[in-house]
Amino acid sequence: MFQNNSIDFDLLKKRAYNLRWATVPQGVIPLTAADPDFKSAPEIAEAISKFAKDRYFCYTPPEGLPEFKESIATYFQERRNVPVQPEFAFPVDSAAFGIYLTCKAFLSIGDEAIIFDPVDFLFRYSIENVGGKAIPFAIPAGTHDLDFTELEKLITKRTKMICLCNPLNPTGKVFTKGELTKLGEIACKYNLIILSDEIWSDIIFKPAVFTSIASINEQIRNQTITITGFSKSYGLAGLRIGAVIAHNQNHFNLLMDVSLHNSTVHGATVLSQVAATAALNECGYYLDNFVTHLTKIRSLIVTELNSIPGFNCVAPEGCYVAFTNITKTNKTSQEIYELLLKEAKVAVVPGLKQWFGEGAEGHIRMSFASSEEVIMEAMNRIKTVIK
Structure with missing residues (x-):
């Protein structure tokens, strides 16, 4: 294969x-x-083909197909130890859009968000495109111990978010549970949203162990918006499908309101949701x-x-x-x-x-x-x- x-x-x-x-x-x-x-x-292509043969390509519910939402929730509950409620998970047309959407929902003009340095450009791009300012926190390749004192020094009255990319693209660092706990505690202390991009979380090399920050405790989970996708693990980049997961009703409502899904202006295609569901359930x-x-x-x-x-x-x-x-x-x-x-x-x-x-x-x-x-x-x- x-x-x-x-x-x-x-x-x-x-x-x-x-x-x-x-x-x-x-x-x-x-x-x-x-x-x-x-x-x-092959199961992904078969699922798409089976659905397509019926020749009905109707709109999905704005919040996503029920089977897609259930598969996301089951995946996170069974493999990430995160108690995700299906109603709080919804599809987006890419993890990249999920990052932008979260920035749009929680940042206003002039707000600051802490990003890692180096990290994929989409974080800075999304923050700046909603009028925010990206504040870099250096994590060079090979870093084993994070200086959380320096991280905390970056927080000002304008800081509203910490952007977590775990594993970290491009260095490949996988954050330890201890590091994530400390980061989560800082976020809670200052009431900061944690944007947790976990699109790479399936690609882990032993002895490293992946921990989803939302699994640590309820307080940290309630500060977190979890984003994932299927391009890295299952080769679905061209299908443009990701997922955004809120962990409480207020966050879900805010994300849905700014997503434009309810107006049909935006949304993930039905075939992409079918493909992602097959990936999670069968592959x-x-x-x-x-x-x-x-x-x-x-x-x-x-x-x-x-x-x-x-x-x-x-x-x-x-x-x-x-x-x-x-x-x-x-x-x-x-x-x-x-x-x-x-x-x-x-x-x-x-x-x-x-x-x-x-x-x-x-x-x-x-x-x-x-x-x-x-x-x-x-x-x-x-x-x-x-x-």
């Missing part, structure tokens, strides 16, 4: 956009956007096998990267991205990106502020959700250029 011969490269070159196979020049290996090269589980075996494969590839790519002069990669605890320090090459992230693209025919993501914040400079990020053959070919190409 996760072998090189199971990848249809011809189809990827036609369909895989967003910096991937369909957008790079011929012959370039894209280790860019974090989407898998592998096909989704656990697929995810388990995927993580087993990724564990092997993580070991391979980290070893290879650390054998390249001037490269240093801390093995990620979660996420299938390798965040590599390239400062000892005496080149910038942009220069390494351009060199690898031109000379090695390998596309990576440079550690620029526009992608991950200022803390990403001196790094490049590579997705390794592909076959062993693809990753080894990419590493061999890089080694011919970086000597």
